[in-house]
Amino acid sequence: MTNLIPKSHPRAKSLYIREQLVHAFDDGLVAKEGLMAHGRGEAFDYLIGEKTSKSAKNAIKAAAFALVCAKHPVISVNGNIAGLCPKEIVELSKVVNAKIEINLFYSSDKRKQNILRTLKKNGAREILGVDKKNTTRISSLDSARRIVDKNGIYTADVVLVPLEDGDRTLALKKEGKKVITFDLNPLSRTAQTADITIVDNVVRGIKELIDVCVKMQKKNLQNIAFDNKKNLAKSISEIKNYLERRAKLA
């Protein structure tokens, strides 16, 4: 397939990522609903011009600060994230000393095992969310989806939940967690509920997040003023500006 995407194609990167996700689906990491969710992300990425915006950079700085300062940070991993950037997830977990927990919206033991294998292949050591002995429940969510690892999300102070659904984000907030998310739709419930929303394609944004964490650890930490609602309003303006520019060219 890859040979079919010419490098000169104006949207080659997006097509390459799409292809990567199809492979992850074929390998049993990604759910059918995950393929559709990716399509939604593609549309919003298109509308921010497929680049990391100023507002995303602000959010990345705030997220890096929260992760570096966290006592028990946890990265929640689903099929799409594991399919798109397993290497970066493992790298980030090492940089900020965060635990990795597999937590699926459409739960499936088989898919969990496939994700586990992929993460291990990419250098992950401990992976939570797979040992049934360690599961516990968080409130305000329906049965299957409220299960978390008692050594992971349950005890975390800061949770990075890339590509998460609204109900879950809200439940984590109610549990008193600081929630960081990657969500390309600035109007989604997840985006609006999280403490720090990075409106960016996670494949691009996670690299920047790792870089900023590394830089921050080398310097004296200084708190960063960050207002998620205001930053989301900025993201929405960026989409509006993109539409205006493109409409003029059309």
Place this chain on the structure above:
Amino acid sequence: MTNLIPKSHPRAKSLYIREQLVHAFDDGLVAKEGLMAHGRGEAFDYLIGEKTSKSAKNAIKAAAFALVCAKHPVISVNGNIAGLCPKEIVELSKVVNAKIEINLFYSSDKRKQNILRTLKKNGAREILGVDKKNTTRISSLDSARRIVDKNGIYTADVVLVPLEDGDRTLALKKEGKKVITFDLNPLSRTAQTADITIVDNVVRGIKELIDVCVKMQKKNLQNIAFDNKKNLAKSISEIKNYLERRAKLA
């Protein structure tokens, strides 16, 4: 699955359509890439407020006029359309006396047969694009994708291509066809290249299109002034307005 979507859910219709497409995937009508394309559509539908806009209604009127006046109208059917509204495709084909041609981006005989069966189950009589004896080629497209039926798209004056890709739309235009499309992204190449672009969810819009065709046939036909570029600019404004309204509520 359907029982899991409460009718009270604010986005129940969208979730129900999503589920319908997953079934069509399981039944072998829809490609993996089709699931992702649906996700992109969902995102844009969200951004027009999940309702048929004024600009879409304009385009539907122009499309109905073109279809009713056409000498050899053809409806091009792919997996997503067959999965989402097979009944309406057949109904529209009967109302405007259009031929139906199966034409897939990711060609596969097995998928063609599954689509054929679904269309027949929904009352279609003749279906083109499946008999290899009748295939011919249109220029300016790569090998597999330029194959069309010589009794269908090849001789058509008006072609309805819902959810089509940009290269193909351009190729049909170069062949001198009048192209009507459903495309939720007003900036896409298909949207910008077609003669009449209906920026609407095809599941909603096709019902309105059938209604308008039926009404038009009962009256004396009067030409409708329609400028696709201007109408697309209106669609883009509608998205911008939606973002503004939602940003104020957030």
